[in-house]
Amino acid sequence: MLEKIILIGDSGHAKVIEDCILSQGSSVIAKLDDRYKERFHENHLIKGPFAIVEDLLTDGVKVVISIGSNVIRKRIVERLNIANEKYAIIVHRRAIVCNSANVGHGTVIMPGVIVNADASIGCHTIINSNSVVEHDCVVEDFTHISPGAILTGNVKVGRGSHVGAGSTIIPGIEIGSWTTVGAGSSVISNIESNVTAVGVPAKVIKREGF
Structure with a gap:
């Protein structure tokens, strides 16, 4: 129905x-x-x-x-x-979501997105246009992966965090909770919670506190 x-x-x-x-x-x-x-x-x-x-x-x-x-x-x-x-799960018909991926309630997956094998996406999350969530990634609740961002394999993005448009996160990296990664950044090392990180490579420029 x-x-x-x-x-x-x-x-x-x-x-x-x-x-x-x-x-x-x-x-x-x-x-x-x-x-x-x-x-x-x-x-x-x-x-x-x-x-x-x-x-x-x-x-x-x-x-x-x-x-x-x-x-x-x-x-x-x-x-x-x-x-x-x-809460509905919304997947645009031009998105590709692997059968082994898990998507939580309230999440929206936009056109052109690719979500690959065994990725886990939490509830009330936005996976925006043309972004890629590769195999074994974990994207927690209330996050926003902006247009064109690429999460390569086995990346974890913590609850409430925002990955900016066109950013790339290399394999195995962990992004903390309620953290912002600026547009166009290249993340090659772990980033803690409650900070803003920008640049190539991404560096912390602001600490928000809890």
Whole structure:
């Protein structure tokens, strides 16, 4: 049965996710955003604040959080407090996901992505256009792998981290949690949690603290 999807967040990122949903033959029935104060209809879609999501979660309806910020996605998951299985897994029809790979609930895989053998991708993660997640990689919950980034074999990206567009991470590297790797970086050594690293090779330029 084709899924009906509620998008949480109505912005530019929602447009991209809607295209992924339509490509796999599912449909979007609602876009919810707290900038809307009451429920209304627009172009055959239901719109309104986050609070109405429970009213719409009937059989065959699932949710995706269509917000690019890792921190905000996590906060909304905690706020909504709905069952994990009510979150959809969205894979664009032009993505390639190996049968032995595992993809968590609430995750969106964009067009042109390749996810290879025995890779593990967590929940509420964005694997953006034309990125590559090679064999045996582990990408934890609430991460964002930006367009064109390449995770070579056996790379681990910690919870909440963001790998910038066009970055390359060599085999066996570990990226900590809530860390940012700048666009175009080349990561050849492990990077700790809660930092920003940029460059070729990537070096830590900022420590955020816990």
